Amino acid sequence: MLNNMFLPSLLLLVPTVLSAPFDIWHGHQGDGTAKAAYFLDNNPSGSAIICLRIGFDGIVNDPVRTSTGGYGAIGMNLTGFPNAVDPLISQGSVTVNGNLLLTVNAGSNTVALLHIDEQDPCQLTLVGPPADTLGEFPISVTYSEQLKTACVLNGGTKAGVSCFNVDPDHGLRTAGPLRSLGSAIDETTPPTGPPGSSSEILFNPTSSAVIVSIKGSGPPGYIVAFPVEHNQVSTAGVFNQVSDIKLDFAAIFINRTSLFLVDPSFGASTLEINSDYTVTEKVHTVISNQSAVCWANYDVATNTAYAIDAGQPVVYTLDASTGVLMGNFTADGTIGGLFDSAIGGRYMYSLALVNGVVVFDIREKKQIQFLNLTGFGERQGYTGMALWP
Ligand SMILES: *[C@@H]1O[C@H](CO)[C@@H](O)[C@H](O)[C@H]1NC(C)=O
Numbered sequence: 482m483l484n485n486m487f488l489p490s491l492l493l494l495v496p497t498v499l500s501a502p503f504d505i506w507h508g509h510q511g512d513g514t515a516k517a518a519y520f521l522d523n524n525p526s527g528s529a530i531i532c533l534r535i536g537f538d539g540i541v542n543d544p545v546r547t548s549t550g551g552y553g554a555i556g557m558n559l560t561g562f563p564n565a566v567d568p569l570i571s572q573g574s575v576t577v578n579g580n581l582l583l584t585v586n587a588g589s590n591t592v593a594l595l596h597i598d599e600q601d602p603c604q605l606t607l608v609g610p611p612a613d614t615l616g617e618f619p620i621s622v623t624y625s626e627q628l629k630t631a632c633v634l635n636g637g638t639k640a641g642v643s644c645f646n647v648d649p650d651h652g653l654r655t656a657g658p659l660r661s662l663g664s665a666i667d668e669t670t671p672p673t674g675p676p677g678s679s680s681e682i683l684f685n686p687t688s689s690a691v692i693v694s695i696k697g698s699g700p701p702g703y704i705v706a707f708p709v710e711h712n713q714v715s716t717a718g719v720f721n722q723v724s725d726i727k728l729d730f731a732a733i734f735i736n737r738t739s740l741f742l743v744d745p746s747f748g749a750s751t752l753e754i755n756s757d758y759t760v761t762e763k764v765h766t767v768i769s770n771q772s773a774v775c776w777a778n779y780d781v782a783t784n785t786a787y788a789i790d791a792g793q794p795v796v797y798t799l800d801a802s803t804g805v806l807m808g809n810f811t812a813d814g815t816i817g818g819l820f821d822s823a824i825g826g827r828y829m830y831s832l833a834l835v836n837g838v839v840v841f842d843i844r845e846k847k848q849i850q851f852l853n854l855t856g857f858g859e860r861q862g863y864t865g866m867a868l869w870p
Pocket residue numbers: 558559560561562563564565
């Protein structure tokens with residue numbers, strides 16, 4: 482959560498962004514250094530959250546595993562093999578809000594709620610049993626603090642959105658049916674991708690809608706919005722296709738209505754989510770030397786959007802207001818590429834193509850650490866990245 486101590490300095494830096502009250506939806510971003518980082522080992526023989534402790538200097542260490550109470554499953558690549566990395570072909574498989582952590586068990590078709598111990602944030606405890614996601618192959622989860630509601634995107638044969646009332650003491654209770662994605666997705670379990678696979682689910686900053694991104698397979702992909710009416714996520718989606726966005730991959734809100742989306746077929750887009758939940762592309766930014774920008778992030782303190790490249794160890798920086806490509810920074814060549822990422826204060830934590838986690842100082846635009854996890858476990862299941870507090 483945004484630490485009030487930091488509000489005055491943020492106000493000086495970004496008066497326009499902070500005219501939105503409190504910006505609670507940015508969570509830790511633009512805040513002080515986080516104390517723990519979490520990612521999912523989405524493992525078919527039993528999934529676990531891996532927690533890394535973060536030092537005052539941003540450096541990560543001491544991985545700790547906690548079971549998610551379910552099994553993982555691995556998405557397929559275009560030549561019919563299980564993906565060696567990016568097993569869910571998604572962003573947002575781990576979500577942290579306050580002392581709650583939510584994640585998906587793609588092989589069990591469940592969503593798990595875990596409690597984070599404030600004294601020791603790597604001590605996680607399952608809250609109630611994981612809940613049935615009503616569909617198959619859940620890949621991404623989002624939480625609205627305002628609505629005390631979590632929603633999950635299922636990306637398999639039985640695709641769709643399910644939502645849950647979140648009780649921090651007793652766990653998850655199903656809220657409504659599986660919401661259909663219609664013909665926007667036609668997948669198998671496990672899904673094959675990236676083309677045609679679902680990508681991410683996220684509440685918008687005012688919790689007035691849940692937004693889903695789905696990659697196209699030839700024709701453009703989809704941005705689907707499920708409006709929230711009377712505190713309930715509606716069952717009818719508003720389906721949008723933007724003609725020059727083919728592989729709608731990860732997205733992040735840069736303000737209440739503006740969504741920064743990456744697409745490895747060209748670069749990044751800034752989309753306006755209109756009040757009727759139609760979508761207008763405001764800026765189309767071709768990133769000419771990108772290889773596969775699949776993950777997105779945003780730093781409110783500098784109003785910078787990040788497009789993160791899985792095909793090479795490069796992070797592109799864009800001015801979030803104009804969408805203009807400002808430059809890039811890189812990790813060591815040996816890292817291969819960069820995947821799910823999270824920003825806490827001046828640091829960004831990224832899963833690497835190789836087995837480990839890269840830490841960047843995003844103000845200095847340089848790598849400060851590679852934590853090699855080769856001795857700790859297999860790379861294949863690793864997905865998601867979230868920080869506490
Ligand atoms: C799919 O995975 C297999 C095994 O890792 C690999 O040999 C192949 O090149 C991959 N295909 C694509 C299209 O990435």
